[in-house]
Amino acid sequence: MANVLRVDPIACDGYGQCAELLPELIDLDEWGYPIVSGTSLRPELEPAARRAVTMCPRLALTVVDVR
Amino acid sequence: MSSLAQRVGEQGEPAPVLPRLLDGAPGAPVSLAAHLERHGPLPEIARDHGQETLLRELEASGLTGRGGAGFPAATKLRAVARGHAPVVVANGTEGEPASAKDKTLIACNPHLVVDGAVAAAYAVGSREAILAVGRADRRSQARLEHALGERAHLHEPVELRVVAAPDRFVSGEESALVHWLNGGPAKPTTRPPRSFERGVRGRPTLVQNVETLANIALIARRGAAWFRTAGTAAEPGTALVTVRGAVRAPGVAEVELGPPLRDVLHRFGGLTSLPRALLVGGYFGTWIDAREALELPLTEAALGAHGAALGARTIVVLPQDRCGLVETARVARYLAAESAGQCGSCLFGLAAIAAAVQSIATGAADAPHAHERLHRLAAQVAGRGACAHPTGATRFVESALRVFADEAARHLRGRCCTESRRPLLPAPTGGPREWR
Numbered sequence: 001m002a003n004v005l006r007v008d009p010i011a012c013d014g015y016g017q018c019a020e021l022l023p024e025l026i027d028l029d030e031w032g033y034p035i036v037s038g039t040s041l042r043p044e045l046e047p048a049a050r051r052a053v054t055m056c057p058r059l060a061l062t063v064v065d066v067r
Numbered sequence: 068m069s070s071l072a073q074r075v076g077e078q079g080e081p082a083p084v085l086p087r088l089l090d091g092a093p094g095a096p097v098s099l100a101a102h103l104e105r106h107g108p109l110p111e112i113a114r115d116h117g118q119e120t121l122l123r124e125l126e127a128s129g130l131t132g133r134g135g136a137g138f139p140a141a142t143k144l145r146a147v148a149r150g151h152a153p154v155v156v157a158n159g160t161e162g163e164p165a166s167a168k169d170k171t172l173i174a175c176n177p178h179l180v181v182d183g184a185v186a187a188a189y190a191v192g193s194r195e196a197i198l199a200v201g202r203a204d205r206r207s208q209a210r211l212e213h214a215l216g217e218r219a220h221l222h223e224p225v226e227l228r229v230v231a232a233p234d235r236f237v238s239g240e241e242s243a244l245v246h247w248l249n250g251g252p253a254k255p256t257t258r259p260p261r262s263f264e265r266g267v268r269g270r271p272t273l274v275q276n277v278e279t280l281a282n283i284a285l286i287a288r289r290g291a292a293w294f295r296t297a298g299t300a301a302e303p304g305t306a307l308v309t310v311r312g313a314v315r316a317p318g319v320a321e322v323e324l325g326p327p328l329r330d331v332l333h334r335f336g337g338l339t340s341l342p343r344a345l346l347v348g349g350y351f352g353t354w355i356d357a358r359e360a361l362e363l364p365l366t367e368a369a370l371g372a373h374g375a376a377l378g379a380r381t382i383v384v385l386p387q388d389r390c391g392l393v394e395t396a397r398v399a400r401y402l403a404a405e406s407a408g409q410c411g412s413c414l415f416g417l418a419a420i421a422a423a424v425q426s427i428a429t430g431a432a433d434a435p436h437a438h439e440r441l442h443r444l445a446a447q448v449a450g451r452g453a454c455a456h457p458t459g460a461t462r463f464v465e466s467a468l469r470v471f472a473d474e475a476a477r478h479l480r481g482r483c484c485t486e487s488r489r490p491l492l493p494a495p496t497g498g499p500r501e502w503r
Binding site: 008009010011012013014029030031032033035 | 255256257409410411412413415416447451452453
């Protein structure tokens, strides 16, 4: 079991808050849309990831469980 | 009518009789009477565990989707069959401007397509099948409507209707088509849920390309072993292929997978001249240098080794007097305009990519930087959309830069190989722009 971050590219409007809250895993492209690392979420980053998920104004970011 | 004469294969085995799917002619479709005379009625699968028998037969046949993604048909049918009161959608929208194989199939042999929708409905336990074609494609609408009229007296236990979907490049994408059938714009949606879980009116929905369905109609009658007598062991069956460009008889033909492209092109009258390059797989496809491409077997496996795929089953043979960069730039602009505009990386990324290709194609002042910019853009765009549009468009453009690198250098010095300015790859502009 592993948790990974997913962005819904249709819902995302490029507010960019996620990249500020979680720069370890989220980069912004040149138009300000997040490029999310597909690697599994390390335990120490979970709190920041949950915060980024909660703070997304478009609710476009989620943590999904991939098995 | 094409010849039905039995050919003899290399191993002395009787070669499969072709055509299987492309009976009749676009101007003279196969009537219901002729269709039933050749194939007999569709077996009544709904009875006596026939549903499971057909699913097993489809599994054994190895049939894969003919719409682009190449997903195993039986796996998709099984997923839908698990749900309650599913819906079948026959996808004949064919939004790829360079492709004509689905329109040709419907024009020639509408009953085989309808049979396929009915057989698939039997197999998944559905009582409703929707036949979707493009709105501008009046001929397909008329042929299918006429076919349904001819079949009315058969009293099939599946409700059939024809719908005309918006003519946009992405509107035939599975989730986009379902979105439109549910009253929304014909734009892709976020997955999950996938259509097989929740599709038309929230029901499990089987969206299957019309060529795939036509094959299902034949497998339901003749079985998996018969199906496998054409094609290769790994990629059985036939393929409807559209060929454009430097061949004597451009158009649509049914071919077996396996032989090298050079031989496949014989079915289209052979080459008119030594081509410069081939575009394999349509607008999400890959340019390959002609010398390499002509020797490649037409199989997913062989194409995959060159970073290519059958995709839309469209092959464009680029003659020496046309410029691959000019062609690519025009199509890149078209694909950017056809973005559904939902995903930022697709909306902005494809426009930026199209502009960079345009710089390279015209040898503009910023062309030396455009290459570097294109590679940076491609890395930011590929793989990030809700659908395959940005990824496919990027692959297409990147392959052009590889194959036409020499031309790009010449363009920088103000020269172009183009003698003919007439566009080869269709990129319709000014058509209907609606999404609903």
